[in-house]
Ligand SMILES: [Zn+2]
């Protein structure tokens with residue numbers, strides 16, 4: 001099998017997971033994730049765990065080839081698919097990695113992202129480029145932990161983060177958060193890496209046309225402003241929210257970020273292979289609209305319910321953007337479902353049906369650690 005046919009075979013396998021079976025075995029995800037990178041500190045531990053699980057499943061799985069190098073091509077790892085600032089043990093907050101020829105690029109870094117990088121074998125020490133769609137804490141919560149453990153656990157090269165207004169200040173503040181640790185270990189352990197020269201944040205302009213954000217030999221990343229922040233809020237703050245497009249040699253992947261329907265996102269996503277988009281259960285949106293009216297009547301017009309109702313996507317909104325942009329595959333992340341529906345059994349079928357018939361293409365309801 002040639003390297004390229006190997007890639008196609010595995011990609012087809014990965015892309016079929018969320019469509020045909022909405023529950024994915026943890027072992028299958030882990031096995032796929034293990035193949036992404038051969039360089040994590042934890043790969044041997046996880047490999048041992050995976051093969052221990054496989055051993056109980058029969059001889060066919062025990063014959064899996066051992067991969068020693070990075071898998072070629074571009075892959076998306078859904079590190080966290082939970083939408084919003086709530087916390088739970090079964091899902092991490094929003095974060096994804098695009099891994100290109102074994103080199104990871106991180107998109108958002110919500111709470112749990114670092115642990116999921118370890119679990120999925122996306123090397124956190126090899127991650128040198130981070131992108132933020134926006135600076136809500138369900139997209140940034142693990143940044144200080146990630147940078148701190150990069151420094152402590154031996155990364156010596158630079159890490160750069162790119163995002164909307166406030167990113168540079170946030171990275172500097174994250175470094176300040178663990179400065180005591182740096183001072184202690186520098187004095188006590190003879191550390192020599194200068195933390196202020198290692199970590200850098202970059203503010204990127206938000207516009208109604210794609211803005212170049214980053215380019216290297218593997219990826220070309222552009223951003224465009226989405227509709228997560230309404231005009232009434234933007235009038236009172238400099239903060240903006242972005243959708244991101246990552247183009248690699250073999251794939252184009254768009255992360256819509258948190259957003260309501262956005263013609264800019266459609267523009268950015270035109271013809272993309274993968275359209276990774278947030279989604280909110282319509283029941284939650286309806287409840288939010290009702291509670292927003294109640295809160296406004298009680299004298300608080302800018303309440304969180306109005307935020308949820310006005311600045312996020314129903315399945316129909318996702319479908320409309322996907323259809324207008326002509327994307328091949330939609331991947332739902334940042335999923336918000338009604339509490340009564342529990343924290344594990346998300347309404348995968350409802351999300352997919354809510355997108356029909358507007359979008360007739362492939363829909364994958366993302367799960368944590370899924371590899372696409
Ligand atoms: Zn969010």
Ligand SMILES: [Zn+2]
Pocket residue numbers: 134136228258
């Ligand atoms: Zn947000």
